[in-house]
Amino acid sequence: MKHVSFLFILLLSNILIGQEFHTEYHYPTNAGESILIQNSYPKGGLDYTDAYGKTYAYFVFWTQVTNKTSKPLQLSVDFPLETSSVNPTYFQLYVPEISMTLENIQKFDYGLDVSAYLNQQLGQKSDKVTHIAPGKTSMFYVVALSEERISGVARAGFQLEGKQLVYTINTQKTNSGTLQ
Template sequence: MKTIILLLIMATTGLFSFGQNSKSTQDTFEIETVSSIRKYEYADSLGQRLIIQNSWSRGIQYVDPNGKKKNKVLFWTRITNETENPLELNIAFPVEYEVPSLPGKYFKILLPPDTMALAKEPLPDYGITDLKSFLDNNIDKPSSLKRTINPKESGGFYVAILFDEGAMGPIRTGLSIKGQNLVYRISRYDGRRGGSLMLVDEKEINCGSINLKNLLRQK
C-alpha cells in the first residue's frame, strides 16, 4: 500500500513539474499598441540575428491619373542581417486588399522600387524618387521585389497604401517572419472615440519568403 501511495505522489509531482516547465518555455510577447516599436529580432541556433524594423506612417494626398483624389500613406521596413549568410528576400503583394471591418472596401498596396535609406527619412515621401510617376503607372498592378542583403549589412524597402478620401487609413504596419514565410500586418486605429487611439482592425498579408531557416523570434 505504501508503495502505491509513493508511486502516485511521484507521478503527480512529475506531471506538475512538466506543466510548469512547458508553461515557462512558451514564447510570450507583449500585445502591441499604436505606440509600440515594431522591431522584431530573430536568431538561429548559433545566436546570429536578423533584425526587422518597421516605421510609422507618413501621409499626404495623392491624385490618380483619372483626377480622383486619394489618401496616400507611406511606410518603410529595414532589415539588418547579422548572420553569416546572404538573405534572399522575395516579396509580392496583390493589387489591393479588403479592409477587415469594411466588407467590399479595398485599399491599394504598392512597392516603390527605391531601396530604403535612413538618411532619406527626414525628406518628403522619405525621399522616394519619382513616387508620383510610379504610383500613376502601377496603381492597378501587383507589386513585387527581390533583394539580397549580404552578411553584416542592412537593406530595406518602402510600401505605399492608397485609399479613398473619407476612409480611415492604416497608421502602423509591420513585416515579420513565420518560419521562412513573410507576413505584412496592417493596423488601423481610431482616435475619435475619446482621444486615445484604439485598434479598429488588422489585416495580415502573406507576402513572400526568405531563404534562411530556423530563425526564432527573440523576446
C-alpha cells in the same frame, strides 16, 4: 517664457526624431545568429489623384531588414493586387524598386515621389527581390493606397512567421513573400 517654449520644442523634436521605428523584431536562427526587422511610422495620409481624376488616400512606410547571420538572405516581397482590408477600408500595397536610405528619414514621404511612382505603377502587381549579404542591411518603401480614408492612425509592418513574410496594416495581415 521664451526659454520654456524653446526647451519644450527642443524636447519634443528630440522625442519625435528618436521615434524612427514603430516596431522592431529580432528573429534568432539555429546557429545563434539573428535577423532584425524594423518598421517605420507612416508619413503621408494625403491625397493622390490618378490620371482619370480618381482620388486615393496614401501612406508611406519603410522597412529595414538587417542580416546578422553568416549567410546571405533572399528577401522576396510579393503583394497581391487586392490586399488588406481594414474594415471598411481596402488597401492596395506597393513596394517600389527604389531603395530607402537613412538620409530620407526626415524628408517628406521619406523622400519618395509618391505621385511619380503611382503614375507608373497604379493597378499593377508589386513585388521586389533583393539579396542581403551577411552583416548588411536592406531598406525599402511600402506605399499603402486606399479609395477611402481610415479613421484613426495607420500602423503597418513586416513580421516573419517561419520563413513567410507577413505584412500587417493595423490589424489585417497579408502574406507577402519570404525571407530565406
